[in-house]
């Protein structure tokens with residue numbers, strides 16, 4: 001992976017928890033935070049009580065733009081020890097004291113940071129800092145060995161002048177070394193680097209008159225989650241979104257559209273650019289044939305229904321025009337989920353369809369959760385139980401990645417003349 005500065009920001013779309021513990025080197029975590037932000041990461045800082053004696057939480061709060069978590073029992077902090085590590089792509093603890101290393105090695109959880117480490121599934125990087133005599137103590141050596149054996153990445157400490165005035169091994173590793181360790185830990189997760197993904201999201205609105213339109217209940221959350229997940233995994237993403245209440249995701253080009261026609265144009269303009277198209281939008285199937293330029297008065301149209309016409313089936317049209325792009329569609333169904341989804345997969349010439357039963361309790365439109373079945377061209381079914389839309393986005397990207405790999409190896413095994 002490219003180092004900072006050589007190829008633009010390297011952590012765009014990633015979510016990092018920066019743990020700061022009570023060492024004099026805590027002040028260096030301020031500079032590390034700024035570097036992580038400059039590299040494009042979203043950073044949530046967690047401090048131990050003793051770290052706050054060295055640097056105020058306000059410093060980190062102002063720079064990171066997020067409240068700093070310190071206590072597992074803080075008001076409004078419910079389940080932070082679970083939610084923070086679950087949402088993080090990596091945890092970096094810098095500086096990590098001997099106490100922090102010991103608690104983590106022994107599995108103790110007596111504050112937010114140590115409890116978080118007991119639930120974390122993501123890579124954990126610890127950069128110890130302490131006085132030289134402490135670092136070489138057999139207990140510390142043993143704890144570091146235990147942590148490394150469990151997969152924790154321990155960076156440093158380095159040799160040099162220490163706060164005590166002595167010279168020894170105990171200085172916090174150089175910022176660049178911590179950054180490289182983090183980049184390497186995240187590298188396997190950047191599996192979409194080099195891909196250009198076009199994603200549609202949200203509903204469309206088809207005007208009836210200047211104040212009314214035909215639309216649907218789509219919130220855009222699934223498409224936005226896909227865009228964020230793909231970006232975090234290294235892809236370039238363009239998100240074409242119908243009207244939603246969601247803010248533009250960070251570092252993603254977002255094209256806002258209103259009607260199915262606008263969406264068709266925006267997607268076709270970028271089809272040639274893309275390597276993958278994911279159609280998560282809920283496009284209106286019909287639009288008023290003659291939208292009026294003036295508001296329809298209730299007196300004038302009492303029992304006159306207005307005529308409708310079909311909109312373009314964008315996905316089918318994209319499928320007819322595509323060259324090498326992988327095409328992923330969604331099927332929003334209320335009954336006969338698998339049969340309808342398989343029909344759509346075949347009729348629209350897709351590689352993969354995400355079959356969504358929109359009547360599932362707790363899932364579907366507007367919810368932060370979803371449940372679905374993935375169906376590929378071979379008819380292979382993969383059940384995705386109720387999970388966050390972000391987790392589902394990653395599962396869809398995993399399956400799409402597997403399909404791309406299968407296509408690439410099929411192509412490679414064909415004689416050159418037969419390759420598409």
Ligand code: CTP
Pocket residue numbers: 260279280281282283284285311312313314315316328329330331332333344
């Ligand atoms: N879609 C599209 N253009 C349309 C309608 C749908 O591109 N005019 C896409 C959706 O984005 C989705 C897939 O086609 O990826 C299936 O959409 P869905 O609403 O489930 O089905 P429809 O094709 O509209 O069929 P029906 O309404 O009969 O279920």
